Amino acid sequence: MSCGGNCENCKSKPPEEKWREDFPVEWSADNYVTRRDFTRFLILTSGATFLGNGYFVAKNALIPRAESGPIVKIATTEELVVGGVKLFRYPTEADPAMLIRLGEESFVAFRQRCTHLSCPVHFNAEKTHLDCPCHNGTFDARTGRVLGGPPPRPLPRIALKIENGEIFASGLAAQEGAEG
Known part of the structure; x- marks a missing residue:
């Protein structure tokens, strides 16, 4: 008790x-x-x-390697000189992208966010590279493949269609720069 x-x-x-x-x-x-x-x-x-x-x-x-998306007019072929860049938004207004004219008949487009920490990438016409100033990431401007720095994946490439001198974005292209 x-x-x-x-x-x-x-x-x-x-x-x-x-x-x-x-x-x-x-x-x-x-x-x-x-x-x-x-x-x-x-x-x-x-x-x-x-x-x-x-x-x-x-x-x-x-996940399919190529994704179809909305077809959006980006520019005309006369708007860009060789080595020129045009910024645009694709597939939504929240997704920055860039169109680059590499040659007379050569155009490429990529999402503008680095695959490391989403910093904006910039075109370096002298080296034909896309550079990320945040952590010195470098991508090949022709394929989006990682050339150096910490980015783990290539830049997402935007599929282009050129008709009658007009350039259209039509989805994400297959990752050419992917390793494996």
């Missing part, structure tokens, strides 16, 4: 011991984990990690 903490025996004990007496717990068994429980935990955690990563691998494997 409890005295309510008023007897001499209870007053002499520190409050921590009184608590332990009121709520007896076998402390040594409380934190004990069997090998079977630990193995079960490891198997479940490893399995969940494997399935989670497998989802992303399967998702990326099933």
Whole structure:
């Protein structure tokens, strides 16, 4: 029977011991984990990690390499000189892109965000590179392939159609610069 903490025996004990007496717990068994429980935990955690990563691998494997999008007029062939750049937005107003004229009959377009941390890339006509000033990333202006720096993937290339001197964006092109 409890005295309510008023007897001499209870007053002499520190409050921590009184608590332990009121709520007896076998402390040594409380934190004990069997090998079977630990193995079960490891198997479940490893399995969940494997399935989670497998989802992303399967998702990326099933994504088509070329995506069709809205057909949008970007410019006319007379607007750009060789080495010239025109900035535009594609496929939405939130997606900056750039059209580059590399030669008399050679046009390419890329999304303008670096694949590292989404900094804007700029065309370097002297080297025919696309440069990211944030972390010195460099891309090939013909293919979008990574030439240097930390970017993990090539720049997304925009498919172009040229009809009657007008240049249209028509979706994302297959990744030519992708490794593997």
